[in-house]
Amino acid sequence: xxxxxxxxxxxxxxxxxxxxxxxxxxxxxxxxxxxxxxxxxxxxxxxxxxxxxxxxxxxxxxxxxxxxxxxxxxxxxxxxxxxxxxxxxxxxxxxxxxxxxxxxxxxxxxxxxxxxxxxxxxxxxxxxxxxxxxxxxxxxxxxxxxxxxxxxxxxxxxxxxxxxxxxxxxxxxxxxxxxxxxxxxxxxxxxxxxxxxxxxxxxxxxxxxxxxxxxxxxxxxxxxxxxxx
Numbered sequence: 001x002x003x004x005x006x007x008x009x010x011x012x013x014x015x016x017x018x019x020x021x022x023x024x025x026x027x028x029x030x031x032x033x034x035x036x037x038x039x040x041x042x043x044x045x046x047x048x049x050x051x052x053x054x055x056x057x058x059x060x061x062x063x064x065x066x067x068x069x070x071x072x073x074x075x076x077x078x079x080x081x082x083x084x085x086x087x088x089x090x091x092x093x094x095x096x097x098x099x100x101x102x103x104x105x106x107x108x109x110x111x112x113x114x115x116x117x118x119x120x121x122x123x124x125x126x127x128x129x130x131x132x133x134x135x136x137x138x139x140x141x142x143x144x145x146x147x148x149x150x151x152x153x154x155x156x157x158x159x160x161x162x163x164x165x166x167x168x169x170x171x172x173x174x175x176x177x178x179x180x181x182x183x184x185x186x187x188x189x190x191x192x193x194x195x196x197x198x199x200x201x202x203x204x205x206x207x208x209x210x211x212x213x214x215x216x217x218x219x220x221x222x223x224x225x226x227x228x229x
Contacts, residue, residue, distance in 0.1 A: 001218070002040040002114060004122075004141040005032075005150045006133075009049035009075055011208045018049055025079055029086040031214040032119060036088065039218065040114040042144060043121045045079060046133045047071025065129035072133060073098060076123035089118040095127030107143050114144065134188035135195065142199045149201060150217050151187065152208035157225035158187055174226045177202070187227055200229035 007028065014021030032041060050071035051064075073094060080090040091113040093105040102123060103109060113120045125136035141149045158180070161169040177197045180187050187193060187203060196203070204217045206224030216222050 001038070001148075002042075002144065002146050003148055003150055003218070004042040004044060004137065004144070004146045005152065005214065006137045007043065007045045007079075007152050007208065008154065009046040009071065011152065011154060012045065012075065012079065013049040020049070020078055022082065025082045026086065028079070028208075028214065029083050029088070031212060032083065033086055033088055034215055035218055036117070036119060040117075041119050042110070042114060042140065042146065043076070043079070043119060044133060044137045044140060045072055045075040045121070045123070047075060050074065062129040065125075065131075068133075069096075069124045069127070072125060073102065073123040076121040077101060080119070080121050083119055089116070090121065091118045092121040092123055094122075094124035096124060098124075105140075110140075110144055132189050132192065134192035138188065138192040138195045138199075138201060141201050142195065146201070149196075149203045150214065151203050151205045152214065153205060154207065154209065156207035156210065156223060157205050158185060158227065160185070172225050174228060176228050180227060196229075202229040203227035 012020055012025055014024040047068045051068050076092050080092050083090050092102040093110055094102040095105050097104055110120055122140045125131060125133055126139055137149060158172045158175055159169040163169040181193050181197055187205060204222065204224060204226055206213050206217050210223065217224065
């Protein structure tokens, strides 16, 4: 199975809320190592542990988004290196040239990396402003013909309302992409949802903080939400 795992930058920061928690990242690495024996794994990481430029009205949006792209590059380089120390081969791709730090993305090279058993990181989003990491996630998943996107969040699935503000919010065990788009549910942003629907790219949404959550997402122990295509 070929999967693309989306991790939030905030999740990697743990209780510190910023930067990295090595303990959290090594926990993720241990799970990835288990599932990489039978699956091809790609990873996208958000940049929220370093930068959320869209909250500022005093900066040009293009520049803010560019800083955010670089934050995702830092995250992927760090996590990739932790994975290496745990005995995994990795490769980091970006849509723009980063000297010798990364490889410039191409579908052929990415597929080669996956088939060689490397954990393949996609950093830098789409390489363009005005597109979120969600959009970069779905775009890369479609390009590499992934079987599913695993969305590791700070919430245990998809709800019909925000469970943080509405204690009566209902969690879905399964919901279709069409219904997600129709209801305007924030699984990923609207543009990314539309691309996923058009290309029939399913999601599995779950809480990263649940023990063995990434492993469980590929087994019968899954406790999150399946977003079907």
